[in-house]
Amino acid sequence: MRDSVRLPLLLAGASLAALATPASAQGQGAAPLPTLVKDVKIPNQTFKLQNGLTVVVHEDRKAPVVAVSVWYNVGSKDEPTGKTGFAHLFEHLMFNGSENLPDDYFKYTTQIGATDLNGTTSFDRTNYFQTVPKAALDKALFMESDRMGYLLGAVTQAKLDNQRGVVQNEKRQGDNRPGGLIQYEIFSNLFPAGHPYHHTPIGSMADLDAASLADVQKWFIDNYAPNNAVLVLAGDINAAEARPLVQKYFGAIKRGPVNTPAMASVPPASGKTIVMKDRVPAVVLTRTWAIPGMLDKQTAALELGGSVLGGLASSRLDNALVRNEKLAVSVSASASPQHRVGLFQVQATVRPGVEPAQVEKRLDELMADFIAKGPTRAELSRAATQEVAGTIKGLEQVGGFGGKAVALAQGQLYANDPNFFRKQLDEYARVTPAQVQAAFRQYLTAAPLKIRLEPGERPAPIEPKGPTAQKGVGTPPPPTKRDVPPVGEFAALDFPTIQRATLSNGIRVNYAQRTAVPVTTMALSFDAGQAAEAANQRGLAGLAMGLLDEGAGNLTSQQIAERQEELGASIGTGSSLDRSTVTLSALSANLAPSLDLLETVVEQPTYAPAELERVRAQTLTGIAAQQRDPNGIAARIIPSLVWGANHPYAIVGSGSADAVKGFTRNDIVGFQQAWLRPDNAEIFVVSNLPLSQLTPQLERRFGTWAAPAGVAKGTKKFIAAPARPTSPTIYLVNVPSAPQSVIVAAQSTGVDPRGDIIATQAGNEVLGGNFLSRINTDLRETKGWSYGVRSSFDVAREGVGYAITAPVQADRTGDSITALNSQVTDLLGGKGVTEDELARLVSNNVNTLPGRFETSSAVLGAMMSNSLLGRPDDYQEQLATRYRALNQGGIDTALRQSIDPKGFTWLVVGDAAKVKPQLDKLGYPVQVIEPK
Incomplete structure (x- = not known):
């Protein structure tokens, strides 16, 4: 929850x-x-x-x-x-x-x-x-x-x-x-x-x-x-x-009291300044004002004004403080309306080496200028277009955290009108610069609550003393017997038919049609990823991909951001272990100009030195933040412990700080020319438009794209992973005063990622792959030591790793490792998968299929996964039959062949003063190491 x-x-x-x-x-x-x-x-x-x-x-x-x-x-x-x-x-x-x-x-x-x-x-x-x-x-x-x-x-x-x-x-x-x-x-x-x-x-x-x-x-x-x-x-x-x-x-449930939410007024500004210390790599400045709630007539103006000021990629604060003056590595501004009141917040992470007072001063000046002059109509239009585009792109999902049910329920509950979202959209379209200016003058000219978060040691947490004596324990009513209804016949998954085309230069296009919404979702996938980095160049793929939309052709990074906002389009870049990907989410009505922008970004990145230095500073600050976050520390350390430091899958988060500091523009361009090229690319598209309409548009932008002359396509060099340990070792990273310990147990496996791994993954579901798994039920639902425990196989093209992740309260760290070991040993030993567990995992995996592939993004992800792992186009439709064919013995055997209970490497990130004495009692060697 x-x-x-x-x-x-x-x-x-x-x-x-x-x-x-x-x-x-x-x-x-x-x-x-x-x-x-x-x-x-x-x-x-x-x-x-x-x-x-x-x-x-x-x-x-x-x-x-x-x-x-x-x-x-x-x-x-x-x-x-x-x-x-x-x-x-x-x-x-x-x-x-x-x-x-x-x-x-x-x-x-x-x-x-x-x-x-x-x-x-x-x-x-x-x-x-x-x-x-x-x-x-x-x-x-x-x-x-x-x-x-x-x-x-x-x-x-x-x-x-x-x-x-x-x-x-x-x-x-x-x-x-x-x-x-x-x-x-x-x-x-x-x-x-x-x-x-x-x-x-x-x-x-x-x-x-x-x-x-x-x-x-x-x-x-x-x-x-x-x-x-x-x-x-x-x-x-x-x-x-x-x-x-x-x-x-x-119908038979009786009425009860109705909660009438208390009216809550916007309090006077406090003007208070607070200084805090924490494990952060740079000073973070936060300013917060109280504003009206979501039903107020000025809320839309405050929301769009926040987007223009610091929410859009092209925002005023971002353009001034991050792009041009380079005083901050990140900045944001946004309105967050609740029912009765809300917050308006401005936050800036100061660039290392810059005096925080200088950033404070510029924030004051930029806020004052915005309030004095207001936004332009073009800025407001871009902000409103982004809101509407986000709405349209969410149309496929009926439920979840943000689907149609959310909009209807929110409107009915708060405004007594399920169509309240329509009024909000209409208000976005009507907001004028003068209205934004008036709202800002009314609520944001008073002195805000200022919080300055500085690097340093945070105060020790106040831990609970345990439940107090229970008073007045009520007597529950006798249970009411009701007949649980049966389920009907479940519909099978109808996965869309995959169609293909080939552009003139050989790029293969994989296409599926979904007509529920007028949106085109697309991915340009390159056979690169973090595995394309040399061992001494960790972070190169991330930096090269991150710079693609920071200037291309004759467009600056600011202009690229503005153009996306005008179109309601979104271009994203990133790398997984095996692939580097550029994605486009576009309104089909604006597909042609969105593809023009995508073409420029992919084929003509400028990698301007100034942009490289800005993004390098942001990346280094991000790495420093990971090195101070317990979960980030674990994510950076565990891959190299499992795969070996020189293996392509021994990635360390955003990369090595030393490597990122040393990358030159030539390094970035070299990566782009060797890996981000048409003879190393594949296109995936899900759209309401038919392939016959899409192919000419893709051909026009990408069909004549040629690989750089005289530059060889990149090749990956995989080495064998080190042998699994025959006995466990615990590595401990000290984070003083941490109220929790992050426990990770991981190992490499001999699983063939392109083979039939259904039984193996089914075994993991029993152990730790879902809420009802054995380790989550034990540590969360039985013992109450954790908010959630999970395990998973990390399936990459050239290997499969396995990891258990358990954030637990600090005083139960040693006990939790013992409990995890016990659960793994039991499942792989004499307490294999039960009939109930088999029935549950089969019914869940079969019956969820239509819901799992409800959206275009889910279909796109499945298409890309099928391509990566060499699976047939109808793989998703085969899943029901494959799961129904499972049996207990087959799952037990598959899991025993994949995981060795003695082959785990354990990593604990927590307060060593509290944790190490617990670990020493376990009988395993304990090595204290530093974050990397």
């Missing part, structure tokens, strides 16, 4: 056929903003049960799935003094079983093939969501209704104590990040004591310790009634189908 401190404007819609402009009608200009806005719709119908439950239904028949989303009108702003964190704690308890479904909620969602499932708590609401196959809709509605109306009989003291520990470890995990403590200072100082937004949703350790069973029972009774909730169903269903189902499962 995940906290959501900021509730972003996540919109989605349908009915956009008018935007799918035929290629013959496409010109080089961007589609006008009013044209983009007017057809963004989510058709819906609303009805209410007699008990007060509000139901919103949106029909979308593109896939046989339905998003089921329940939003309760209660969040952390509703918590009384002394009970902070209750809303979030209860969110966790709602996943621990109800009266008629007593086991972990994820057990049942796994059986029915749910995807995009979770729960979150914000200041203003608590929500629970899952996308389920249409055949499982009855059961999903029963499950949600059972925990809405029939939960208390299943809430026990043992469950409360366990989830209290889990939540406290979730808090430790967030606090453990460099800068993770800033949020507490912001809310406690910006909003005075007694203000609903004075504390964050995670709550305090002391209040969590004090929570009694009677407290949580009362919280449920007071807040989790049908007349305090909104149910959204979006997908393969209509209102006529939905009404009898909702009545059947929710």
Whole structure:
């Protein structure tokens, strides 16, 4: 379960056929903003049960799935003094079983093939969501209704104590990040004591310790009634189908109290300055103002103004402080409206070697200039276009963290209008420079809360003392017996047919059509990646790729950013182990000019020396940040311990600082010419437009692209990985005062990445591959020592690694390693996969297939993975048959052939003073090493 401190404007819609402009009608200009806005719709119908439950239904028949989303009108702003964190704690308890479904909620969602499932708590609401196959809709509605109306009989003291520990470890995990403590200072100082937004949703350790069973029972009774909730169903269903189902499962639940959220005014500016120290590589300056909430008439102006000031890639602050004056390595500005109030925040990471006071002064000057002159119409248009384009690109997803169900539920809950998102879009399109200027003058001219985060030692965390004596433990009601409905017949995955074309220069085009939204998603994939780097050039691929859109042809980096924003397009670059990729997400109405921009970026990078130095400074600061973040430290160290320092897969995060410092422009150009070239490229496209329309456009931009004369194509040199250890060694990195330890256990395997690895991956699901896995159930759901434990096979083209990752509370580090070892040994020994585990993993992997490939981005990723690993085009459609053919013995054998319980290398990143005595008792050699 995940906290959501900021509730972003996540919109989605349908009915956009008018935007799918035929290629013959496409010109080089961007589609006008009013044209983009007017057809963004989510058709819906609303009805209410007699008990007060509000139901919103949106029909979308593109896939046989339905998003089921329940939003309760209660969040952390509703918590009384002394009970902070209750809303979030209860969110966790709602996943621990109800009266008629007593086991972990994820057990049942796994059986029915749910995807995009979770729960979150914000200041203003608590929500629970899952996308389920249409055949499982009855059961999903029963499950949600059972925990809405029939939960208390299943809430026990043992469950409360366990989830209290889990939540406290979730808090430790967030606090453990460099800068993770800033949020507490912001809310406690910006909003005075007694203000609903004075504390964050995670709550305090002391209040969590004090929570009694009677407290949580009362919280449920007071807040989790049908007349305090909104149910959204979006997908393969209509209102006529939905009404009898909702009545059947929710109709008997009785009304309860309705939470009326307290009005919360915007407090006066504090003008306070706070200095903090933490494990950060550079000074971070944060300025925060309180602003109105999402229903205020000035919110749209503040949001778009924030984008122009510091949210867009072309923003004022970025252009001045990062690109031109090079005083900061990063800068941002944004408005974050909550229901009643919100935050406006400006943040700058000072470039090492620059005086923070100089950056403070320039921030003051740039803010004053923006408020005095306001934004231009062109800047506002770009900001609004980006908002609308993001909306359109999210149309495919019915549920999840940001699909259509989110927009409908948010509008209904906060504005009593499921179509509220339409008003927000219309406001974006209408905002004028004068309105932005007026809003900024009203709210952002007062002295903000200033926080200066400096490199140094952070204060030691305040650890909980343990649950206090329980008082007034309530008596739960007797369970209410209800019949759990069966599931219907699950639909099979209909993966799109892959079509191909070849450009004149030999570039192969792989294409799939998806017509639900007028969007084209594309990837230019190069056979390069981090494996193309020499051992003494770690970071070269990342730097070369990162500079592609920082100046190309006759366009500066600023102009490239502006052009993307004008078009509502997004160009991304990056490298995995085996591939370097340039991606384009474009509105199909603007595809032609978006492809023109992509062509320039890919074929004509300038690698200007000034841009190289700027991006180098950003990269080095990023490396320094990784070297101070426990998770970053682990990610940088473990690959070389497993693969050996000279292996192509021994990558270290963003690269080696020493190597990055020494790269010249010739090095960058050399990488580009050897690897980022047409004879080393493949194109993947998912679009609503047919291939017959796309091919001529791709041919025009990329078909005549030629490899550089006289430059040989790059080749990779793989060496054998070192032999797996025959006995474990523990490496320890000291992070003083860390409230958690990050444990990683990893090894190389002999798995053939291009072979049949279904059974091997199935075995990992049992061990650590999902929420119900053995190690997560043990360390989180049974012992409460961690917020989440996972394991996975890292499948690359030339080898497969395996890793277990476990962030645990510091005082349980040694015990956690013992527990992990025990679980691995048991599974590979006499306690192999059980019948229940086999049935669960088969049903989950088969029934989730339609939901897993609901979106174009998921289809694109599958196409690229199939190409990398030599899989057939219909591989995804074969998965159901392959999983149904699994048996316990085959999985056990495959896992034993892949993993050696004695072959792990262990890495622990934590407070050595607390941790090393625990490790010394385990009987393994312990080596203390430095971050790299």
